[in-house]
Amino acid sequence: xxxxxxxxxxxxxxxxxxVRFGGAEVLRDIDLSVxxxxxxxxxxxxxxxxxxxLRAMLGIQPASSGRxxxxxxxxxxxxxxxxxxxxxxxxxxxxxLSLPRRVSDAEAAAALxxxxxxxxxxRQLVDLSGGQLQRVLFARALIGRPELLVLDxxxxxxxxxxxxxxxxxxxxxxxxxxxxxxxxxxDLHVVMAASDRVxxxxxxxxxxxxxxxxxxxxxxxxxxxxxTQGALALYRHDHDHNHGPGLAHHHDxxxxxxxxxxxxxxxxxxxxxxxxxGHAGEGHSGTGPHHA
Amino acid sequence: MLDDFLxxxxxxxxxxxxxxxxxxxxxxxxxxxxxxxxxSHAAILGVALALATNLPVxxxxxxxxxxxxATVSTLSAxxxxxxxxxxxxxxxxLAFGLVAVSFLxxxxxxxxALLFGDILAVSRADLGWIWGGxxxxxxxxxxxxxxxxxxxxxxxxxxxxxVNPDRERLVLTLALAVVVAVAIKIVGALLIAAMLIIPAAxxxxxxxxxxxxAALAVLAGAGAVLGGLWASLRFDTPAGPSIVTVAALCFIxxxxxGRLRQA
Numbered sequence: 001x002x003x004x005x006x007x008x009x010x011x012x013x014x015x016x017x018x019v020r021f022g023g024a025e026v027l028r029d030i031d032l033s034v035x036x037x038x039x040x041x042x043x044x045x046x047x048x049x050x051x052x053x054l055r056a057m058l059g060i061q062p063a064s065s066g067r068x069x070x071x072x073x074x075x076x077x078x079x080x081x082x083x084x085x086x087x088x089x090x091x092x093x094x095x096x097l098s099l100p101r102r103v104s105d106a107e108a109a110a111a112l113x114x115x116x117x118x119x120x121x122x123r124q125l126v127d128l129s130g131g132q133l134q135r136v137l138f139a140r141a142l143i144g145r146p147e148l149l150v151l152d153x154x155x156x157x158x159x160x161x162x163x164x165x166x167x168x169x170x171x172x173x174x175x176x177x178x179x180x181x182x183x184x185x186x187d188l189h190v191v192m193a194a195s196d197r198v199x200x201x202x203x204x205x206x207x208x209x210x211x212x213x214x215x216x217x218x219x220x221x222x223x224x225x226x227x228t229q230g231a232l233a234l235y236r237h238d239h240d241h242n243h244g245p246g247l248a249h250h251h252d253x254x255x256x257x258x259x260x261x262x263x264x265x266x267x268x269x270x271x272x273x274x275x276x277x278g279h280a281g282e283g284h285s286g287t288g289p290h291h292a
Numbered sequence: 293m294l295d296d297f298l299x300x301x302x303x304x305x306x307x308x309x310x311x312x313x314x315x316x317x318x319x320x321x322x323x324x325x326x327x328x329x330x331x332s333h334a335a336i337l338g339v340a341l342a343l344a345t346n347l348p349v350x351x352x353x354x355x356x357x358x359x360x361x362a363t364v365s366t367l368s369a370x371x372x373x374x375x376x377x378x379x380x381x382x383x384x385x386l387a388f389g390l391v392a393v394s395f396l397x398x399x400x401x402x403x404x405a406l407l408f409g410d411i412l413a414v415s416r417a418d419l420g421w422i423w424g425g426x427x428x429x430x431x432x433x434x435x436x437x438x439x440x441x442x443x444x445x446x447x448x449x450x451x452x453x454x455v456n457p458d459r460e461r462l463v464l465t466l467a468l469a470v471v472v473a474v475a476i477k478i479v480g481a482l483l484i485a486a487m488l489i490i491p492a493a494x495x496x497x498x499x500x501x502x503x504x505x506a507a508l509a510v511l512a513g514a515g516a517v518l519g520g521l522w523a524s525l526r527f528d529t530p531a532g533p534s535i536v537t538v539a540a541l542c543f544i545x546x547x548x549x550g551r552l553r554q555a
Contacts, residue, residue, distance in 0.1 A: 055448070058448075058451060058452050059451060060447075060448050060451040060452070076452050076453075078448070078449060078452035078453075080446060080448045080449060080452075083445070083446055083449070084446075085445065086321055086323070088320050088321055088323075088493075088496055089321045089444070089445070089502065090496065090499045090500050090501055090502060090504070090505055091445070091501065091502060092500060092501060095501050095502070096445075098438075099438060099441055099442045099445065099449075099453075100438045100439050100441070100442040100450070100453050100455050101438070101453075102438070124500070150452065
């Protein structure tokens with residue numbers, strides 16, 4: 001819902017953020033802020049630093065340089081990209097919601113019901129399916145009236161109706177509580193409808209703005225639109241752009257200095273995945289091995 | 293009542309179980325079994341150093357165990373390959389400790405007490421040390437329980453919830469060093485890790501929540517202590533190994549019970 005953008009106080013922001021793993025610079029020159037009540041989605045190919053950016057904004061990943069600022073006492077609901085649960089740890093979904101702050105049974109039941117997993121409250125976490133675990137994680141994130149929801153590929157493992165319902169739920173939660181949402185998503189065809197602002201990331205911010213602006217940005221097309229049938233075809237049916245082979249080499253200057261071999265390979269790989277998804281049409285469910 | 297050596301032994305073992313139950317559960321969940329080995333083996337070196345420098349044995353054990361636990365904890369945080377690192381540290385600590393002990397006159401005869409414990413020789417002062425240490429550890433774990441569990445489940449979730457996983461790891465490191473210093477008298481350096489892990493593993497099959505697992509581990513540990521002491525008297529076997537033997541039998545029984553229930 002454009003129009004909400006830019007209103008409200010800043011909850012979290014980064015300035016000139018850079019993150020390096022060993023010698024490799026994963027993120028550089030990132031300036032980004034999230035204000036109350038806005039839904040910001042980060043898109044980008046595999047290895048573009050999406051999860052690292054989220055983790056840096058949460059303070060999990062130390063910044064190599066630059067500044068990370070969070071509003072004092074910010075209440076965050078976080079859904080990590082993955083949660084590996086050791087079989088030796090007995091833990092029901094209900095008990096999990098009470099970590100680290102204990103919540104009442106009523107509160108827990110309401111959150112689980114809202115996420116469509118009220119029936120699994122007494123099941124062990126290790127016995128849940130991927131989609132169920134994802135919903136339980138989201139239920140936990142909703143507890144405690146978060147001001148900011150940070151969601152790392154929140155719909156992985158969800159089926160198609162589940163995915164649609166999930167984005168509706170995010171919109172409802174934002175409307176009710178005014179919580180801001182910062183998420184990484186691979187569901188390009190819904191990102192555009194569900195976000196106020198889209199950040200196109202590939203080690204640095206290639207372009208950002210409302211979905212309409214980003215969709216038309218050459219940098220975005222360079223990342224997602226190259227190959228014979230770019231993923232752009234999914235949501236641009238007016239064919240006003242060139243699908244020709246030349247597009248693969250059309251990069252904005254800001255995107256151009258990022259063609260080290262592994263990164264390029266990652267991009268290529270991502271492009272193939274998206275192309276495959278594009279061919280599959282609406283069958284793309286976001287369950288592929290997308291781990292940035 | 294405390295005049296009876298058997299009563300003192302039983303009380304010492306029960307006190308230890310209070311700490312090893314919840315701590316052992318944490319050790320199992322976080323896959324720190326080898327960590328317990330390294331720390332407890334280092335305790336032998338602590339005993340030798342304390343005797344050589346006329347420090348109280350308890351203090352020496354605690355210090356060296358703490359140093360080892362802190363070393364392992366730091367290395368693991370820096371991403372060292374833990375399997376190899378711990379294998380090196382645990383066994384080196386044991387070897388260094390045994391060599392150091394051999395330099396002390398009159399200590400050779402007490403070596404088996406160091407390695408396997410001497411629960412039947414627990415004094416009133418020992419009893420105070422054991423209960424004090426165990427209650428301290430149990431209290432520490434209860435106080436930090438929610439944060440410890442969150443950090444155990446996922447360091448990322450802990451961070452996002454304002455829990456510092458490094459601080460929680462430090463809490464566990466401290467608790468482990470105290471338990472080692474306390475338990476060396478009871479089961480000896482070689483079998484401390486067994487007292488941590490076996491009762492917790494026994495409890496795992498029967499528990500559906502972290503709290504019941506910790507509580508059942510306390511019960512399993514206490515049962516093993518009482519059963520082991522009884523067996524030691526009845527069959528004239530060494531007390532420390534008898535306690536661990538009974539703990540192991542309980543574990544096997546719990547696995548079989550679990551199988552039967554599933555069938």
